[in-house]
Amino acid sequence: MKKEKYLLFLSIFFFVVLIWSAIEPKDYFTWILEVTPGIVGFVVLLITYKRFRFTDFIYTMILMHCCILFVGGHYTYAEVPFFTWVREWMHGTRNNYDKIGHFAQGFFPALIARELFIRLKIVNSRLWTGYLVISIALAISALYELIEWWTALLTGESAEAFLGTQGYVWDTQSDMFWALIGSAAAVVIFSKYHDAKIKKTEEKRALAQRYT
Numbered sequence: 001m002k003k004e005k006y007l008l009f010l011s012i013f014f015f016v017v018l019i020w021s022a023i024e025p026k027d028y029f030t031w032i033l034e035v036t037p038g039i040v041g042f043v044v045l046l047i048t049y050k051r052f053r054f055t056d057f058i059y060t061m062i063l064m065h066c067c068i069l070f071v072g073g074h075y076t077y078a079e080v081p082f083f084t085w086v087r088e089w090m091h092g093t094r095n096n097y098d099k100i101g102h103f104a105q106g107f108f109p110a111l112i113a114r115e116l117f118i119r120l121k122i123v124n125s126r127l128w129t130g131y132l133v134i135s136i137a138l139a140i141s142a143l144y145e146l147i148e149w150w151t152a153l154l155t156g157e158s159a160e161a162f163l164g165t166q167g168y169v170w171d172t173q174s175d176m177f178w179a180l181i182g183s184a185a186a187v188v189i190f191s192k193y194h195d196a197k198i199k200k201t202e203e204k205r206a207l208a209q210r211y212t
Helices: 002-022 028-048 056-075 081-089 097-119 126-163 171-210
Strands: none
Touching: 002 028, 002 056, 028 056, 056 097, 056 171, 081 097, 097 126, 097 171, 126 171
């Protein structure tokens, strides 16, 4: 019951931020492109909830990722106010919120993949698990860059805010690099904590099955 209440809180928070992001965004076309992954993810989690329930830790991480997407969708990644201020304060040339987004694009999917690998017993070795989840996160990042390219080809100038290159010639490569850093950081920093959460969840599940 406690878990359900926590997930309800996360769901309410999800919709509050989503609704905020939908109120007069910088560009509605860009908003749709940016928030769609979060909405699709929510639907997938809802459909699969009875079959597979993640740890509260992962649900919290997913919400954090969605908030990053929704903020980027509202302002566009090139015009998030705080990072514009940082750019001016540091006399930089670009708004770097998109790099936060791509770091997150590696960080959070790596944790999600890690939990699936461990709890579904896809790979027994923790070393191979770490390597594979980082590879998956990097593959997701590369696929997203392809989607950006295809969107630009289909829609022309309408996709400029979605691409968010800001004139940086190596933007695509640096985006994937930040996703790689994010996924590696997730594995290195949170593996022990994540393992403890998984163990606790599995023990509760086993106990519940014993009394049903």
